[in-house]
Amino acid sequence: MSFTIRFASKEDMPSVHRLITELAVFExxxxxxxxxxxxxxxxxxxxxPMFQVFVAVQNDEIIxxxxxxxxxxxxxxxxIHLEDLIVTQSKRKLGVGKxxxxxxxxxxxxxxxxxxxxxxxxxxxxxxxxxxxxxxxxLKEWRVxxxxxxxxxxxxxxxxxxxx
Amino acid sequence: MSFTIRFASKEDMPSVHRLITELAVFExxxxxxxxxxxxxxxxxxxxxPMFQVFVAVQNDEIIxxxxxxxxxxxxxxxxIHLEDLIVTQSKRKLGVGKxxxxxxxxxxxxxxxxxxxxxxxxxxxxxxxxxxxxxxxxLKEWRVxxxxxxxxxxxxxxxxxxxx
Numbered sequence: 001m002s003f004t005i006r007f008a009s010k011e012d013m014p015s016v017h018r019l020i021t022e023l024a025v026f027e028x029x030x031x032x033x034x035x036x037x038x039x040x041x042x043x044x045x046x047x048x049p050m051f052q053v054f055v056a057v058q059n060d061e062i063i064x065x066x067x068x069x070x071x072x073x074x075x076x077x078x079x080i081h082l083e084d085l086i087v088t089q090s091k092r093k094l095g096v097g098k099x100x101x102x103x104x105x106x107x108x109x110x111x112x113x114x115x116x117x118x119x120x121x122x123x124x125x126x127x128x129x130x131x132x133x134x135x136x137x138x139l140k141e142w143r144v145x146x147x148x149x150x151x152x153x154x155x156x157x158x159x160x161x162x163x164x
Numbered sequence: 165m166s167f168t169i170r171f172a173s174k175e176d177m178p179s180v181h182r183l184i185t186e187l188a189v190f191e192x193x194x195x196x197x198x199x200x201x202x203x204x205x206x207x208x209x210x211x212x213p214m215f216q217v218f219v220a221v222q223n224d225e226i227i228x229x230x231x232x233x234x235x236x237x238x239x240x241x242x243x244i245h246l247e248d249l250i251v252t253q254s255k256r257k258l259g260v261g262k263x264x265x266x267x268x269x270x271x272x273x274x275x276x277x278x279x280x281x282x283x284x285x286x287x288x289x290x291x292x293x294x295x296x297x298x299x300x301x302x303l304k305e306w307r308v309x310x311x312x313x314x315x316x317x318x319x320x321x322x323x324x325x326x327x328x
Contacts, residue, residue, distance in 0.1 A: 020238045034278070035241045043242065048212065050236040069236050072214040074184045074248050076313065077199045078207065084238050102323050105311065109320040114198070116311040123305065135315035141287065144303045147269065147280040149240065151299035156273040159266050 001094045003063065005103045008053035013040040015062035016053055019086045026089070051083065054103050056096045063091040066100040076114035080104070083118070101134070119144055165258045167227065169267045172217035177204040179226035180217055183250045190253070215247065218267050220260045227255040230264040240278035244268070247282070265298070283308055 008016060017037045024033045043050045056064035064087035071079045082104060087096045108116050120127050120138065128138055147155070172180060181201045188197045207214045220228035228251035235243045246268060251260045272280045284291050284302065292302055311319070 024239065032239045034239060035237075039241055043236065050234060050242060067236075067238060070214060070233075071235070071245065072207065072231075072233050072247060073199075074231060075188065075193075075196045075198060077203055078214060081235065083236060102320075105316055105320050106324060108311075109316050113316075114313045116316060118309050119306045120309050121305050122307050128307075131309055134311070135319045136309050136311040137315075139308045139310060141285050142283045142308045143286050143292075144306045144308065145282050145284050145295055145300050146303060147272075147298070147300040149278045151301075152269055152273050152277075152280060155299045156266075156269050160270060 001058070001091075001096075003056050003058040003096060003099070005054055005056050005099055008044075008055045008062075008065065010041050010045045012053070012055055012062060013037050013044065016040060016055070016065055016067070019062070019065050019088060020084065022088060023084065023086050054100055054107075056087070056100055058091070063088050064096040064100055066104045068104060071117065073115055078113055079115040079117060080108045080113045081117050085118075098130070101130075105134075165222070165255075165260075167220050167222040167260060167263070169218055169220050169263055172208075172219045172226075172229065174205050174209045176217070176219055176226060177201050177208065180204060180219070180229055180231070183226070183229050183252060184248065186252060187248065187250050218264055218271075220251070220264055222255070227252050228260040228264055230268045232268060235281065237279055242277055243279040243281055244272045244277045245281050249282075262294075265294075269298075 014037050017040055021030070021033050024030050044053065051067055051069040053068075054066045055062045065084070066082060067084045068080050068082045071081045073079045085097060085100055087100075105116060120131065132138065178201050181199075181204055185194070185197050188194050208217065215231055215233040217232075218230045219226045229248070230246060231248045232244050232246045235245045237243045249261060249264055251264075269280060284295065296302065
């Protein structure tokens with residue numbers, strides 16, 4: 001199968017949004033996607049872009065993407081976070097995901113990033129095997145913590161009166 | 165105990181670096197800190213700062229800090245990552261950590277962030293209890309994955325000749 005990988009442009013955001021939604025439906029959380037195509041266009045292509053995207057393209061159609069952004073490690077320095085690596089359902093198992101992954105790692109290496117980080121579901125053994133085979137390490141002891149927008153509001157409103 | 169919380173300035177980076185190193189020594193990884201004071205000054209106070217820091221100050225001395233930066237969730241939109249929340253050993257259990265945590269949450273709320281995320285060690289029950297009590301959720305199924313600088317180099321050099 002022939003495909004190419006390039007940086008996404010603003011015009012690609014409808015396709016990127018479609019992939020994000022496809023993954024959410026696949027994970028049975030279709031309502032979890034709160035951002036819009038316009039959000040992606042605005043937040044990814046402002047003067048201070050919040051993310052970048054590599055897309056895999058076949059016959060002018062976007063069939064996969066790797067969305068990432070910078071992070072900062074207080075031990076290592078500048079790092080990259082791979083937020084989403086998505087290949088559309090009908091194009092899986094053809095090497096698209098691996099090619100996107102390699103392209104991201106090349107980008108990180110060429111631009112002197114000190115670490116690439118991402119999250120994986122602990123039951124996704126196929127993905128874990130692939131990552132570990134590539135040299136990545138799954139950290140056993142660390143857990144991800146999220147404060148949602150609603151709980152953030154509750155916590156701040158409840159505690160801010162105390163004054164600090 | 166009386167202390168105040170404010171944004172760190174470039175001049176605070178030696179103190180911030182000291183706190184980072186103190187934590188690494190406490191975690192028995194003193195050699196893991198590869199960044200320097202100069203790195204912090206440069207990467208935190210350029211035109212495009214890679215992070216921001218709240219510091220807790222008592223008698224002109226920095227006794228704690230919360231270092232954070234922006235992330236981007238493809239479901240929720242703009243988010244904050246809390247990279248490090250550190251209180252110097254001699255000033256623990258006095259409410260400094262809680263005050264820094266609250267200040268960060270206030271900042272996130274006031275600036276319309278859709279999520280605050282961070283990582284916690286799964287055996288650090290005291291921290292987990294505090295986070296959960298505040299309304300945060302520890303995600304049981306997700307694992308953090310890291311590709312180190314050295315393994316990144318190996319992977320890219322080994323695979324790039326294939327061409328994609």
